[in-house]
Amino acid sequence: xxxxxxxxxxxxxxxxxxxxxxxxxxxxxxxxxxxxxxxxxxxxxxxxxxxxxxxxxxxxxxxxxxxxxxxxxxxxxxxxxxxxxxxx
Numbered sequence: 001x002x003x004x005x006x007x008x009x010x011x012x013x014x015x016x017x018x019x020x021x022x023x024x025x026x027x028x029x030x031x032x033x034x035x036x037x038x039x040x041x042x043x044x045x046x047x048x049x050x051x052x053x054x055x056x057x058x059x060x061x062x063x064x065x066x067x068x069x070x071x072x073x074x075x076x077x078x079x080x081x082x083x084x085x086x087x088x
Contacts, residue, residue, distance in 0.1 A: 003043060004062060009036075012065025019068050027057065 004012060013036060017029060039049040039058060049055060 001059060003040075006040060006044070009040060009062065012062045012069065015065040015068045016061045020064055027061075032057070032061075 003009065013033075021027065021029065035051070035054050036058060039051065039054065042049045
């Protein structure tokens, strides 16, 4: 599955925590952010994370953030976020 760019990933995670997390706090913010940084550093160094359970959560957060990002875009994409679910 393709990762978003580092800048996009940061934006998607920030959108998730600013717009969804406060009403449905299922993730521990500090733990998630620490693991997120580790996963992105590992990916950048060419050794992708093997923490598959966390990566499932991470890509779900990416998908939620992409939906939120699309919602604010005048050229809305009804399929926004599906690239992070592995749906084609």
